Amino acid sequence: VTLLDEPRTFHLGMFEIGKPLGKGKFGRVYLVKERTSGFICALKVLYKSELQQGSGVEKQVRREIEIQSNLRHPNILRLFGHFHDPKRIFLILEFAGQGELYKLLRKESRFPEWKAAQYVAQMASALQYLHRKHIIHRDIKPENILVGVHDEIKLSDFGWSVHTPNRRRATLCGTLDYLPPEMIKSGSRDNTYDEKVDLWSLGVLTYEFLVGEAPFEDTPVMTHRRIARADMTIPPFVSAEARDLIKKLLVLDPDKRLALEAIQEHPWILKHCVKGERASNREKSK
Numbered sequence: 001v002t003l004l005d006e007p008r009t010f011h012l013g014m015f016e017i018g019k020p021l022g023k024g025k026f027g028r029v030y031l032v033k034e035r036t037s038g039f040i041c042a043l044k045v046l047y048k049s050e051l052q053q054g055s056g057v058e059k060q061v062r063r064e065i066e067i068q069s070n071l072r073h074p075n076i077l078r079l080f081g082h083f084h085d086p087k088r089i090f091l092i093l094e095f096a097g098q099g100e101l102y103k104l105l106r107k108e109s110r111f112p113e114w115k116a117a118q119y120v121a122q123m124a125s126a127l128q129y130l131h132r133k134h135i136i137h138r139d140i141k142p143e144n145i146l147v148g149v150h151d152e153i154k155l156s157d158f159g160w161s162v163h164t165p166n167r168r169r170a171t172l173c174g175t176l177d178y179l180p181p182e183m184i185k186s187g188s189r190d191n192t193y194d195e196k197v198d199l200w201s202l203g204v205l206t207y208e209f210l211v212g213e214a215p216f217e218d219t220p221v222m223t224h225r226r227i228a229r230a231d232m233t234i235p236p237f238v239s240a241e242a243r244d245l246i247k248k249l250l251v252l253d254p255d256k257r258l259a260l261e262a263i264q265e266h267p268w269i270l271k272h273c274v275k276g277e278r279a280s281n282r283e284k285s286k
């Protein structure tokens with residue numbers, strides 16, 4: 001497909017503009033078709049005027065482009081290219097056939113355990129890829145996840161991601177629900193953090209998939225306090241294995257959170273995610 005091959009310059013005339021897919025934070029996204037190849041993708045349009053207003057926003061978009069263009073992983077939304085005209089910046093993004101995960105979650109109210117486990121395993125795989133490249137996403141939440149036609153997870157919106165410096169100063173971003181304790185604790189000697197913040201957010205995401213609401217959802221003051229104490233209750237309908245994984249991720253001490261590799265080997269994930277060989281064969285081979 002021409003769009004994927006060699007990096008090339010793009011311009012608006014190359015695309016037939018289709019229906020609007022939705023509004024991102026800073027612009028609209030359209031379903032588009034690249035005329036020569038017929039390739040379907042999503043075109044995100046950002047107005048420079050709007051970006052210049054927000055202080056760090058322009059830098060955030062530049063960072064999103066720089067980081068996402070170089071990522072190649074089945075569970076990370078591809079950024080194929082970008083271009084601009086005097087007023088607008090255009091991002092050519094992979095089209096995710098089922099759209100935004102948070103809408104699917106609201107529609108189903110909560111996911112069955114087999115589906116939640118498959119989504120968590122795919123998130124862990126995407127995070128392993130990012131962390132190996134020393135990239136922290138920092139804004140893992142259902143609003144930043146898209147879903148492909150075959151139920152594959154597509155992590156998107158890298159506006160808040162950063163390359164892991166040794167220890168990064170915490171800057172407030174995103175909703176409170178998903179922030180780990182080390183990012184909201186102020187006054188401590190150094191409220192710095194590292195890629196383990198994504199592990200905490202993955203724990204919050206797992207809880208929300210299974211329960212239909214975030215574990216610390218409350219008034220802002222109470223959410224702040226409940227996060228700082230990892231104070232959550234897991235409803236009885238959540239299986240023991242899922243409960244075990246959530247409790248091993250929502251741990252105050254970042255260094256004690258279950259590592260991504262261990263998540264992939266967790267009984268709850270193994271039970272629902274047959275990777276390659278049949279689960280039964282795996283039993284036999286023991």
Ligand SMILES: CC(=O)N[C@H]1CCN(c2c(Cl)cnc3[nH]c(-c4cn(C)nc4C)nc23)C1
Binds near residue numbers: 021044093096099157
């Ligand atoms: C922050 C942000 O950009 N949010 C959304 C808007 C659409 N966009 C999409 C992006 Cl960037 C990529 N693929 C998408 N697919 C859809 C979608 C599919 N269905 C059936 N319904 C929708 C909606 N939307 C997108 C990202």
